[in-house]
Amino acid sequence: MKKKWKKKHGKKIIIALILSAVLGLTGCSPIQTVLGVGQLYGNTAAGLIMVLLDSGELESMDGEDPSNRIFIGRQEDPDGTDEDPEEEPSGGQADETEESPEDENQEDPSETGEPEDGADQEGEAEEEEPSDGQTDTEDDFRMPETDYYVYNTLSTEEQGYYDQMLDCVEAFEDSVVVDGADGDTLARIRTAILADHGDLFWFEGNFSYSEFDDGGEKSASFMPEYTMTEAQKENYESQVERTKDQWLAGLPADASEYERVKYVYEILIDEVTYDLTAENNQNILSVFLNQRTVCAGFAHAAQDMLQDMGVQCTYITGTANSEPHAWNLVRIDDAYYYMDVTWGNPSYMNASGSGEPDYRDYSYLNLTWEEISRDHTYEDFFQIPQTTASDANYFVMEDLCFADDDFSAVGQAVDEARRAGENLQIKFADPELYARALNELIVQQGLYQYCPDLGPYTYSFRESANTLYFFFDTDVL
Numbered sequence: 001m002k003k004k005w006k007k008k009h010g011k012k013i014i015i016a017l018i019l020s021a022v023l024g025l026t027g028c029s030p031i032q033t034v035l036g037v038g039q040l041y042g043n044t045a046a047g048l049i050m051v052l053l054d055s056g057e058l059e060s061m062d063g064e065d066p067s068n069r070i071f072i073g074r075q076e077d078p079d080g081t082d083e084d085p086e087e088e089p090s091g092g093q094a095d096e097t098e099e100s101p102e103d104e105n106q107e108d109p110s111e112t113g114e115p116e117d118g119a120d121q122e123g124e125a126e127e128e129e130p131s132d133g134q135t136d137t138e139d140d141f142r143m144p145e146t147d148y149y150v151y152n153t154l155s156t157e158e159q160g161y162y163d164q165m166l167d168c169v170e171a172f173e174d175s176v177v178v179d180g181a182d183g184d185t186l187a188r189i190r191t192a193i194l195a196d197h198g199d200l201f202w203f204e205g206n207f208s209y210s211e212f213d214d215g216g217e218k219s220a221s222f223m224p225e226y227t228m229t230e231a232q233k234e235n236y237e238s239q240v241e242r243t244k245d246q247w248l249a250g251l252p253a254d255a256s257e258y259e260r261v262k263y264v265y266e267i268l269i270d271e272v273t274y275d276l277t278a279e280n281n282q283n284i285l286s287v288f289l290n291q292r293t294v295c296a297g298f299a300h301a302a303q304d305m306l307q308d309m310g311v312q313c314t315y316i317t318g319t320a321n322s323e324p325h326a327w328n329l330v331r332i333d334d335a336y337y338y339m340d341v342t343w344g345n346p347s348y349m350n351a352s353g354s355g356e357p358d359y360r361d362y363s364y365l366n367l368t369w370e371e372i373s374r375d376h377t378y379e380d381f382f383q384i385p386q387t388t389a390s391d392a393n394y395f396v397m398e399d400l401c402f403a404d405d406d407f408s409a410v411g412q413a414v415d416e417a418r419r420a421g422e423n424l425q426i427k428f429a430d431p432e433l434y435a436r437a438l439n440e441l442i443v444q445q446g447l448y449q450y451c452p453d454l455g456p457y458t459y460s461f462r463e464s465a466n467t468l469y470f471f472f473d474t475d476v477l
Contacts, residue, residue: 148196149314149329150382154189161189165222169193169203172230175223183209186222191381195315198303201240201283202226202233236285243288244305247271257311257332258392261339262365264305268298268341269360274348295342299326302341306330318378327376330366335389338372340364358475362425363465365394374464395427395467403429407441411450418454418472425469434466442468 151162161178165186168176178186186209194205206225211218228236247267251260271291275281278292286293287301299315306313312331316338319325327340342348343364364372369386378384395401402410410426417424428434438461440446448454458471 147312149312149331149384150192150195153382154192158185158189158192161185162192165189165224166193166197168222169200169224172202172226172233175221177219177221179217179219181220181222182211182218183220186220188381195317195382198284198300198307198313198315199240201236201280201285201300202228204282236289240284240288244308248305248309251309255309258366258397260306260309260311261330261332261392262394262397264302265339265341265344265362265365266360268301268305269345272298272301272345274298274342274345295326295340295348298341298345299328302328302339314384316378316384317381318376320376325376327364327372329384332366332392335392336385336387337366337389337392338364338369338376338387339366340372340376359423359469359471361462361467361469362394363427363462363467366392368393371465393427395425400425401427401429402433402437405433405436407437407446408450410437410441411447414447414470415451415454417470418451418457421472423469423471423473425467428466428468431463431466434463434468438468 151159154162157180161181164176164178167173181189186207190205190207194200203224203226208223208225210221210223212220226233248263251263255263268287272287273292274294275292276294278286278290278294278297280286280289280297281292281294282296282300284297284301284304286297293301303313303315314329315326316329317324317326320327320340320343325342327338327342330337330339341364344361346359346361368388368390370388390396393401400413413426414424428437442459442461458474460469460471461467462469
């Protein structure tokens with residue numbers, strides 16, 4: 001029966017939409033565009049994907065870096081009609097980049113020292129009573145402040161510098177003398193502070209300094225430059241807190257660390273749109289006041305919200321697909337994972353911030369070092385863990401990661417989602433299995449073998465993450 005089924009239906013499928021857009025960003029990388037309606041072909045042995053465009057040209061992805069490609073297509077029931085749907089317009093494109101602020105007297109912050117006792121050193125969260133006005137009740141999700149990853153990688157002496165400089169910025173003071181430090185040290189510690197603290201929206205990193213020698217003892221005066229007045233800062237803080245309270249009102253007080261991270265990932269995707277033109281897009285004001293930001297805003301906001309709930313979260317910068325980018329390192333149940341809220345929000349495929357698809361992509365929720373490194377490159381400002389834990393990966397936690405070629409299990413999950421009218425995203429454990437699944441289930445239309453009542457459906461696949469998305473609520477597209 002299986003051979004007859006393959007012979008009858010062959011490899012032909014109809015793509016209704018291949019959606020993605022080339023975009024530049026202030027700290028975020030693009031997705032390349034392959035747009036057209038035509039036929040999709042696969043090869044299980046090589047994992048080769050080819051798209052026949054309307055022009056008749058066949059584009060091959062074989063041998064290319066697949067990390068920046070998302071495809072969305074339409075699968076028709078092989079027993080139904082075979083009509084070409086209308087082509088959707090492509091997303092916007094922008095080539096803008098924005099450099100992080102630097103003062104002319106400031107040294108290169110990329111020069112960093114070796115952390116003491118290795119990169120995986122952790123501090124235990126302090127056991128404190130909730131701060132004034134915050135109690136651990138059903139109506140208040142807030143928890144005692146967690147410890148900070150980068151701070152724990154510094155030497156005892158550097159931690160002293162860090163404390164002095166952070167106290168200065170938080171108190172909105174004009175300057176502080178840091179005994180034993182020089183300009184290079186101040187720049188390095190400044191970078192560490194910004195990586196640990198996403199809530200310092202009034203200080204974006206610019207500072208000036210003066211070095212002096214007092215009887216052979218070197219010292220430096222750290223003079224931060226603020227982007228607003230102290231009164232403005234206090235006013236904005238109140239507005240930020242109100243928005244956070246509203247967004248996090250639905251999170252139970254007893255939520256696990258995984259549930260807290262997932263909730264923040266989802267709420268930022270639901271409430272905030274990627275927009276290159278957003279004001280204050282390098283800090284959390286763009287997120288909590290205007291709900292429009294870029295990757296820096298997404299990563300800082302995720303960090304701020306999770307730290308409020310006692311989850312250690314670090315701001316990571318580097319490149320993704322050779323463009324500046326920011327994402328997060330999170331600690332869940334004493335294990336580290338990488339999270340990219342920006343790439344979980346499909347609005348970033350459209351740099352103009354309008355007409356974007358409205359769904360959550362879980363491909364970048366709690367990844368290993370190997371997985372995030374497929375398309376993200378870290379800047380090496382400080383050492384970060386080469387994580388291998390996968391227990392808190394979204395697909396593992398939700399039982400949506402498939403590790404063998406029993407595709408009937410995939411069919412069952414898809415059928416249950418279809419009957420419930422819910423969209424479904426799944427993951428395959430390795431690239432080889434993913435290529436086989438994509439070929440058998442989509443290219444050769446094998447999904448209909450496991451779900452005979454499936455009918456037409458829309459799907460997308462993201463090769464860098466080995467994920468496959470099935471859309472039954474197509475309004476989100």
